[in-house]
């Protein structure tokens with residue numbers, strides 16, 4: 001009998017089977033009932049992390065059973081990254097391997113677009129690509145996913161709009177993120193803009209998960225400080241919203257909470273110094289963890305507002321999230337104080353004997369301080385928006401129609417969101 005089993009026996013002898021077992025309550029969260037009793041957690045993307053990993057790209061693909069026999073590779077990226085030498089780095093990553101980089105499509109705009117998808121899909125087909133490398137931020141990765149669908153199954157991207165419409169597996173994608181927030185490298189979603197129709201085509205499918213995410217913090221070294229801050233706060237928002245969403249479940253909760261802690265501890269260091277490899281590494285890993293968490297547990301009102309302000313006023317998605325996040329947390333505090341108390345702990349606050357209700361607001365203060373330390377303004381007025389009725393009304397209208405709002409922990413009517421939006425814009429209570 002193993003010592004472990006013997007220990008269990010000894011414990012049973014001491015306490016007796018008839019008596020009620022003593023229950024030890026956790027210190028992080030209340031032992032609340034599951035908010036979902038039917039869970040299908042998905043994180044199929046293989047994550048390979050390493051400083052300088054891109055230099056071994058060929059080896060990393062070759063050792064995988066399903067990728068080792070493939071050879072023809074197309075790279076999808078954008079012109080800015082091409083100018084910074086991403087193509088040469090990938091070519092040298094394939095040095096000594098059998099992989100053949102048969103084509104480079106570097107025409108992805110900063111806002112993914114249906115035309116770019118059509119052009120990228122045609123390029124992938126013309127080159128008979130067997131693997132697609134997607135090196136870039138969210139726009140590049142989403143474009144590559146949609147292009148893989150169209151190149152594999154034909155038609156146009158709009159044919160696959162919605163959930164579970166993609167009919168089967170696609171050309172495998174190896175995602176190589178060059179920002180630290182989007183999470184697209186580990187998600188089964190893609191958002192493509194149709195600039196002519198002024199709409200977004202949203203795709204969600206298990207066939208959209210990249211086959212592999214290759215995380216190399218060396219690729220973040222040339223990212224400007226403000227983009228580390230914006231994309232890092234996008235990742236923070238993914239983790240916090242997933243942790244409190246109505247669709248949360250324990251697997252995502254665990255991943256999200258650790259991602260919050262890693263971002264709180266490392267984002268200011270990474271923003272201040274892209275030479276800090278450890279901080280940069282943890283921010284990059286936490287961004288993928290946030291992506292896994294929100295892919296499963298969805299998001300909330302911060303993203304609903306950020307999507308609206310981003311599309312109406314052309315502001316960076318991560319920046320919009322960063323500004324809105326503390327206001328939305330404040331708005332949600334009373335709905336789930338224990339969860340915000342747990343977030344306060346992860347964000348580095350000291351409980352000091354306070355109850356959840358007393359301690360929860362520390363999470364908001366911590367996010368405000370974090371924002372201030374990395375140069376994020378406190379309101380959207382600080383970014384040029386005005387708090388007039390028309391501006392607030394337009395943002396509120398769009399936010400009410402955003403699918404993320406349905407997963408916000410506090411149920412919201414139009415008037416609630418209107419007040420919240422006004423607070424995000426002006427800071428006034």
Ligand SMILES: [Fe+2]
Nearest residue numbers: 234238303317
């Ligand atoms: Fe986001």
